[in-house]
Amino acid sequence: MIAHTDLSTIAFYLPQFHPIRFNDANWGDGFTEWTNVARARPLFPGHFQPKLPGALGFYDLRCPEVMDEQANLARVAGIDAFCFYYYRFGSQRILERPLEQFLAHPEIDISFLYCWANEPWTKAWDGRSDKVLLEQSYDSVAFDGLVQDLTRAIADERYFRIKGRPVFLVYQIEEVPASRDFISKLREAIKKAANEEVSVGAVFSHGYKPEMSEWLDFVVQFPPHRMPRTPGVRALLNADQMNVFDQSRGDYFEPYEAVIDTALKHAKDMPKMALGVTPDWDNSARRPNKAHILVGSKPELFASWVEEAVLRTLENYASGLIPAPVLFVNAWNEWGEGAILEPSLALGSAYLNALSTGIEAGKTRFATLDEPVLLLASDTN
Template identity: 25%
Template sequence: MKRYAIFFPQFHQVKVNDLAWGHGFTDWALVAAANAFNNWIRRAPACGFYDLSKVDDIRDRLETAAAAGLDGFGIYHYRFDDGPELDAVERYLRQFPTPAGFNYFFIWANEDWSKRWVDNDTKILKSMPTELSREQVADHVAYLKPFMESEAYTKLANKPMFVIYRPDWFKDTATVVNLYRQEFERTGLNVSIGFFAKNTLDAEYSKLFDFCYIFEPRMFFNFQGLRKNVTLIGIYSRLLKLMPRERGEWLSEHINRFSRKRSNKFSFADFLSYFKSNERQQFIRSIDCPVQNILTAGWNNTPRYRQYFTQVDVPSAEQFSSMLNWSLGDRQYSEDIPLLCNAWNEWSEGAAIEPCAYLGDVLLKNYLESAEENPLV
């Protein structure tokens, strides 16, 4: 089975971040501050803080991953009404080849941008529409087409993969997905459209899509406490859709702050127990399309959320192997869909398997080691 990792293209300067956070801001500012003030167990890339507006830095990331044995990246893709954002890596991919045998696909991160995750400011910085016209979809498809026609773009049964991060974002998800299918077909593309499942309610979208990724550790977090109450979450989700966007951001942020402790910490043993649980397996069986896992190598979003952080401990080699073997050995998961790890370089969430200045390359090696064929014990 192919092994990919989610790639985080944030690490370069853009105007919207300059205006919101100060000139030259990137996520490295958050990581550096957390390291400087010892707010967490330090993490940073072994190669130093890179700039993904530079051709050499992008090439180095691709070559490092390919040389280690990774098969490709699932790259977060940001597209709003006024066009793409944080798109330096995409511009690179339009001009330069990837390393031989190294592929990629896009994960459309279709949600608003705000400052809520740092300073409780819920003003919308970039707005993502909840309804799309055919013209908007056609413009997006025209942008995607050259990538999808590239030999390096990942295909499922000769169909380019395209993943929608939040199917719940749209007022009428079925209409939006159908518009994309029609516009892809009109341009001569037969695309396999998938989605990320982040809570149990997302299973309802599986009839609309060709495949599904179970997004960990977000699904794990949503199996905790009140978040696993399907009725309550359903009411809350419908309420948010009825509200003005900034009011919904405000409500969501304040409920999150009220409902959690100063911080939430989980051991990786906690995660493994959930990952192998009958409850999670039952949820997987409720999905009506082929399914694949997104694995986690730990999580700590202290750089973003400071004292309100959520943490999953970094796994030991044995724990990582147990998670990997369980996933590869469970026949509920499609062997045709690349396995994903969250993430190659999401440093500001403490979720990176890219070689680290403090942890070395142990997490990357753990992910790429061969797994046993009969792990379900």
Template identity: 30%
Template sequence: MKNVQIAAFYFPNYHIDPRNEAVHGSGWTEWELMKIARPRFPGHQQPKVPLWGYEDEADPAVMSRKIDAAADSGISAFLFDWYYYNDGPFLERALREGFQKAPNANRLNYALMWANHDWTNCHPLPADRVSMLLYPGAVTPETFERMTDYIIETHFLHPSYWKIDNCPFFSIYEIYRLAESFGGWDGAAEALNRFRQKVCAAGFPGLHINGILWGVKLLPGENTIADPCDIVRKLRFDSVTSYVWVHHAELKHFPITPYHEVLEENQRYWETARREYPVPYFPNVTVGWDPSPRTIQKLPYRNEGYPMMATMDSSPEEFGEAIRAAVKFAGQLPESSRIVTVNAWNEWTEGSYLEPDLQHGSAYLDMLQTIITAGSFRRNQLSWAEQGIA
């Protein structure tokens, strides 16, 4: 159980972005959905209100408090959900203006999880359940080359960027979307190889590519779904993980599924992943699940599929049980791969967040700190000063 790192996914839609303003109006952020969320069934805990208020995460002072809270709780890194479409970055001000300019950015590492999915208008989902496609997740090969150059210069070379065995960590959310961008798995493999070569040319020993494995789909011209294990080998992934529990477990009870049932189902998935994948699997812990803020609040709440679906709440104690199980699992991996991913630092509109709220205060972070303090876990990489970086 030694030297386990905790990496929390970070969803950066709580600052103003011109793309959002074009769709939702001036000054819009996803906080607007939280402000109007209401209970949809007996016992439903909404609205969920942030203890720190509806802050602007692109403000370095605001991000500084998040960094301190995460680092003090034993979190090693934020894994930013990172968007880059054919016309460039989206939702990046939280990272570029908030995190990178925070005075204490040396206290926490960060890495990119390329959220290369279609961006649709589900904020909230329309009553007819037809969500308009705003930005396609598949990019052109030319965009991919520009994007990887940008990533190396803007992020990999930043002193707080997270590395495994000195190799920058880069995660990909929708593997089949990557293949779609390059006309198949062979093209995707070649593109990733070029990315690796660029990273080595920039002075790194290599690139650690992590795959979020879920929902592998048919590509045009394919007759059978590709074996995820074959994809891992073909794309030469260095590790795999999950983003959220509901990708691997059915929420069998509506409107609320007990947390422990979903934990047990995901623990079975961890064991399957350990046996089947040719690379380390980093176990995932999900704090909760409630996407009801992304629905129209006046509509009846029925079990009709995302975001109108079953929810899952945890107590801090139940979350602690899940963290302990994941840490124990990760402790059996090679030392540099002893990593647990957590969904999430701030998925407020999906009901999965570590940030303090009015209901629980800082209880989830306190629980995390207690567990990490009780063990010998690696908190962070070397500080800038220890690395000799001014």
């Protein structure tokens, strides 16, 4: 019988559900992620759009009560931490209010960590233009601001840790000039400022190289992105659907089950890779052209994926392939991209329930494996 160990499940969290002046100036007054969500339309028969919120409604993240309710829902479903996207461009922060609000409300009962979304802000995410809205910077001003923000965050007792070390993610490590030196300098600065040894990971990207695992603590799988794509995409639509579909749009379709298979196979090839799962993906709400749409997602398929990912995560940890038993979910609330755990109007809490079911099933399978493996107590938090 294999000794049990705790699994930590972390969900990526988008803070763009409140108006800010920058978005007003570039997208129109009152713009939030809900603007994209509400105007989405189906592209072909059977295409489920718009995807509308359920129990939490069209919430505003300027209200701490919303974040408290999100934390409650997440905990019940087996989520241990939110991975907040953190936006800094030189001396300027964007979408910081929910993160600052979270820090100001210690009663919100869930762990958290930061993922620096360090790519430049452009209009490319809506498929319209590559115009740069905010340039990224890695100068001393940006670095000092990052250190200050991270030092303050990890002082919060809710900050997520692996083996006692606070965890920090970089979204696109290949965008960081001299990234190895930058991360080394960051570790030293945090050690000096907070007397903490920070654990630094990167989200897996096309620019990620296996040798980066020598100086990063781990890498996070991020399906459906940055994995080999499946061929034969157009065959997913039947004749009736193709008759009404505008093929000039350049959209890309992938079968959900194929993404599951690809993700599980792909994870075997990368050292220190924390597995990732996604309930669904459909960014046609954000992108009027060249959308990426998964076809065939169902809560029961998601539950099966989570189950297998949990089992492999615990096996990989037991074998010493990863530093801690951690599973990432893309995402908690990416409504504009269809990656949603939160309750929806159409399906209620089906995906949250599927996550919980999958986690418990994966743990049960691991605990009943024949080959005995000695595991220590949880290394997280």
